[in-house]
Amino acid sequence: MRTLKVALLGCGVVGTEVARHLALHQDDLTARIGAPVELVGIAVRRADRLRPGVPEELVGTDAAALVARGDIDVVVEAIGGIEPAGELIRSAIARGASVVSANKALIAAQGGELHRAAREAGTDLFYEAAVGGAIPLLRPLRESLAGDRVTRVLGIVNGTTNFILDKMDSTGEEYEVALKEATALGYAEADPTADVEGHDAAAKAAILAGLAFNTRVTADQVFVQGITGVTAADMASARAMGSVVKLLAICERGADGESVTVRVHPAMIPLDHPLASVRGAYNAVFVEADAAGRLMFYGPGAGGAPTASSVLGDLVTACRNRLAGTTGPGETVYRQLDVRPMSEVVTSCHLDLDVEDEPGVLAAVATVFAEHGVSVDTLRQHHGPAGTSLVVVTHRATDAALAATVEAVAGLSRVRAVNSMMRVESR
Incomplete structure (x- = not known):
């Protein structure tokens, strides 16, 4: 059996967990894939940083040279952001490597271009970890519900904002106080803008809408309103009417069947709605389809280990496809539905x-x-x-x-x- 070689771009919270689990579960992964898998290089911005459990001899700073290697089977991208991640992925695909990414911003902005490149090169592009952390969500939309007609996707897709709103609801705190607590506990970044202004959730909503409705949706087509304006008084008003405030991503097919709307904003939902009970940094997504009815996907939506779980799941699938000489389902965009304002x-x-x-x-x-x-x-x-x-x-x-x-x-x-x-x- 030939050994499948993997390159890792980025070794932060997620990348470190991917590298650690590759080493820890090497025998199991070999059995599941049908051939050994070997991490042969890790590209980072700073090679001198301490990374417990990560082999130092694999760490380097030349990401372009790593993806240019002709012997790489799968590139795992855990850098984030649009560039240089986009250029590195395009380079990897052009050289025949399959790609596994956790990068929602890049997929929401350039997913169509990257899918087209992967299709032309005969490689895979997978990104289950880009939307729901450990939650299996994209594959059910792409594969399990491929024979059904999805009408609506509604969910909580950002753990930071859900933690903040949950604290405001349970304690009566104002937004700034809850944000400080989220930052101290590691649920919010030092610069939480992407989360609290809704941009992170908007990128995920664009990806979900594209898969659900088989039409291309980009992040700039998503209406976005964050949670910075939510007050303790709003929370009290919600409680008075038997509701709770959540930041929701809502993707809906129009009644005419020829349009969709995609939006992210805080909203009051009744306490008896299943999403109302989603607490802390957890995520949950409802999918409504003609035949399947209402399905709910729930679990940890962020964090190193949960996100690494989805990355490794995609990695196993990509490696199996390499051995079989085939590729998995790509982008199924066969409609050009109107994205309504x-x-x-x-x-x-x-x-x-x-x-x-x-x-x-x-x-x-x-x-x-x-x-x-x-x-x-x-x-x-x-x-x-x-x-x-x-x-x-x-x-x-x-x-x-x-x-x-x-x-x-x-x-x-x-x-x-x-x-x-x-x-x-x-x-």
């Missing part, structure tokens, strides 16, 4: 208004809603030391109509401020 999405809205405590306020607000064709589901008034607030939950309407209504309400003389506006997902 957020303004056309139909949803509900929770609105918290700071109003004057005087007669006529309710009538004035109700009139504005009626003028914009948005009906009110529930309305409650609260008198407190800080003043009078009016909380409105609407029935479903287009996001454009809701935005126009909020803007008009904010312009009323008896409305001092719009404290918050948050979407509500009831299913």
Whole structure:
């Protein structure tokens, strides 16, 4: 049996775990693949950094030279970011190597180009670890549900934001306090922007939508709103209406069957919704399909060991395909569905208004809603030391109509401020 040779790009949290498990489970991997697999090189930015469990003799800084080797069977990319990861993957594919990646930003931006290159070169491109950490999610969408028609994907796909929102909900803390705790515990990066502003989840949503609806979706087509504006008052309002706030990635097929919408934003969901019970840094994704109905995938969505599990699963498949002289399923983009803007999405809205405590306020607000064709589901008034607030939950309407209504309400003389506006997902 010939030995299959693997190159590893990046040896941070994920890369280190991949290298460690390759060594630790070498005999099992050989049995599962049908041939020995050997890690022959690791490319990093700083070779002098201590990496426990990683063979020092394999570590170097010339990533371009490593992927240019003609004897590499599989390149595992764990660098992250668009470049130089993209160029290194293209180089590896051009030389006939299969690629396993955990890079959601790159796949969301250049997935179509990379798949095309892999198809032309007769190699594999796998990235199960790019979306749900250890959760088997992409392969079920690509393969297990290939004979079904997926209509909706709804989920929590970012562990950092879920941890922060969960802490805010359980303790009553404000966002900044919960963020500091997440950072201290290692759930948030030193620069948490990609997570808390929703960009990480948006890249994952683009990948999920592309697989679910067999149409190409890029990250810049995803509506994104992060959690930095969520307050303790929002959490209290959600609890008062039997709900909880989650950052959701929502991918939906239009009723016409010829369009999709893809969005990431905080939303209130009922406490009896299964996603409401997803706590801490865990992820969960609902997939709805015509024949299968509703499926839920749940597990650790980040972290070195969980993500390495998915990477190694892809690695085993890529190696098996190398031995068999074949490739696995590639990109199945056979439709060009319209990606509709957020303004056309139909949803509900929770609105918290700071109003004057005087007669006529309710009538004035109700009139504005009626003028914009948005009906009110529930309305409650609260008198407190800080003043009078009016909380409105609407029935479903287009996001454009809701935005126009909020803007008009904010312009009323008896409305001092719009404290918050948050979407509500009831299913």
